[in-house]
Amino acid sequence: MYTIVNDIEKIDKEDLVLLTEEDGRTKGHEKKIRMRHCVKDIGKYSFPHRTVEKWNALDNGIVTAHCVHYFKEKTK
Structure with missing residues (x-):
């Protein structure tokens, strides 16, 4: 996940929604991710989810x- 979020691994990030400071989230770190709603099992068991x-x-x-x-x- 680190390599995906920091653009080290060049993959399509369509399943990931990176939250920004404008989203009003102040708890935790600055690179929080919000997932899209998954209906099918393939989405529920995917790596991002x-x-x-x-x-x-x-x-x-x-x-x-x-x-x-x-x-x-x-x-570790």
């Missing part, structure tokens, strides 16, 4: 890490 809750629960220092190595070290 399974990881958004864990991603949003991370601390700001971890999410804003300068490199993947630092991110991995902090999430």
